[in-house]
Amino acid sequence: MFKKITIWCTGMLITLVSIPILATCFDIYGDWDNFIWFSLGLLLGLIYVTISLKRLKRQPEYKKDQHISPQMLKHYQDAGMSDDEIDFFRQTMQQAEAQIKVLATNMQALPKLRAIDLNHDTTKVSQSLFRAIVKDPKRLHNAGDFLYRHLPSINELTSKYIEINHHEVKTADTYLVLDKSAAAIDALSQQIQQDYADFVAEDVDDLDTEVSVAQQQITPDHKEED
Structure with a gap:
């Protein structure tokens, strides 16, 4: 869950940062409606989120609170972990x-x-x-x-x-x-x-x-x- 939240936040950051960068690269900031740049920035953010979520889905999710038997816990502790x-x-x-x-x-x-x-x-x-x-x-x-x-x-x-x-x-x-x-x-x-x-x-x-x-x-x- 934390990883998914991080991916979405990063996607939003990419969107916000890419808008002025795109406008500056094409050197026509103000000549076009800001909606166009926002749309392009949003598209880049969504592409990042989509690719990242697909990669995350391929990995088996680890449940930290999954039950561990007392025997196995002792086994790990005896190993000095x-x-x-x-x-x-x-x-x-x-x-x-x-x-x-x-x-x-x-x-x-x-x-x-x-x-x-x-x-x-x-x-x-x-x-x-x-x-x-x-x-x-x-x-x-x-x-x-x-x-x-x-x-x-x-x-x-x-x-x-x-x-x-x-x-x-x-x-x-x-x-x-x-x-x-x-x-x-x-x-x-x-x-x-x-x-x-x-x-x-x-x-x-x-x-x-x-x-x-x-x-x-x-x-x-x-x-x-x-």
Whole structure:
């Protein structure tokens, strides 16, 4: 709501500022009715408001007062997060959750996308990475590429792929674009796999270390038995 009010106020400011600027640029201020300049300024303001509202509509809205369970609140507090950090984290993850739901739907929409999802477990890996981030919220910055680049990009590509694939008439250029899009979606799916591997690499290393220590403790016993 605050963002919408800000957009409308900015639109009004653009309208008021653009009227004298337009008149000065054309150097005919006073030769034309002021209504013309007001109309042009209002048009610029409305164009700004329309474009800004469309962009805002694409982003999942975060509800700050959304209920948080005592267990999750304690989890975040135990991680040493402040109230502002918790709000930012929950906002980010709420948007990511919405994007992953879109991804899951898109990847099942067409046979080609289902094949990519099957080959790379794109949806499952994204869901697993989401849970891993929630488990370790202080490492949110380590998942920046996934959250802000790869996930939005693959959603945009899959949505466009589905849209173009549903065109009733397809030309050679259409099929070429579809092939390129599928290759890009496949590459992004592999990148998301790498994002997950990078994020959990520390846990894997810790487990490997624990296994090595355990093996060292077990080996002498076996030697004594021999």
